[in-house]
Amino acid sequence: MWRLKVGLGHYMLWPCGDSGVCVRCPWCGHDEDKVVDSRASEGGSAIRRRRQCLFCGRRFTTFERLEEVRLTVVKRDGTKEPFDREKVMAGVRKAIKNRPVTEEQVAALGERVEEKLRRKGRLVTTQEVGLEVLALLRRVDDVAYLRFASVYKDFQELTDFERELGILLPKRDPAPQRTSATGPRRPARR
Numbered sequence: 001m002w003r004l005k006v007g008l009g010h011y012m013l014w015p016c017g018d019s020g021v022c023v024r025c026p027w028c029g030h031d032e033d034k035v036v037d038s039r040a041s042e043g044g045s046a047i048r049r050r051r052q053c054l055f056c057g058r059r060f061t062t063f064e065r066l067e068e069v070r071l072t073v074v075k076r077d078g079t080k081e082p083f084d085r086e087k088v089m090a091g092v093r094k095a096i097k098n099r100p101v102t103e104e105q106v107a108a109l110g111e112r113v114e115e116k117l118r119r120k121g122r123l124v125t126t127q128e129v130g131l132e133v134l135a136l137l138r139r140v141d142d143v144a145y146l147r148f149a150s151v152y153k154d155f156q157e158l159t160d161f162e163r164e165l166g167i168l169l170p171k172r173d174p175a176p177q178r179t180s181a182t183g184p185r186r187p188a189r190r
Helices: 085-095 103-118 126-140 142-152 158-168
Strands: 002-007 010-015 033-041 046-053 059-065 072-074 080-082 123-125
Touching (some): 085 103, 142 158
Parallel strands (some): 002 033
Antiparallel strands (some): 002 010
């Protein structure tokens, strides 16, 4: 069976049948309709279409969304499990405890981590997940970064913290001491 569909001011024929291409009217169940309006929705991640049933004349809305590719995490022992953004956010929430970081920042970080990992492919390692979290958390809060790093990198000694602090703190040249004719400059008293 073929159905008539409107597209950009002209008519096109599309196959319809058991393939699932047809959209059935929610009111009468008929599978012939025309698209009345199409526009981007959800920030461009979906297409909203207003349709009109050619049998009963009633209108309804459909959405076209990109099917997300499943992201799988390969753990250190070789087992695999689906990526869970909530797990990432739970770890970040522990690191930001009593820090000036909002829940919105945590949600945005979790979303950004998932986005970056998807670009790497369907399979990612726990190490890649941890490194992405660290890279993004460093921009949000240094203390939270250090807390997360201490668990993720399994700090055992004080030198582990010192090494990480050395990475965090910018390399600064020691400021030369200013001297005047009367001697070193002292801060003014209040």
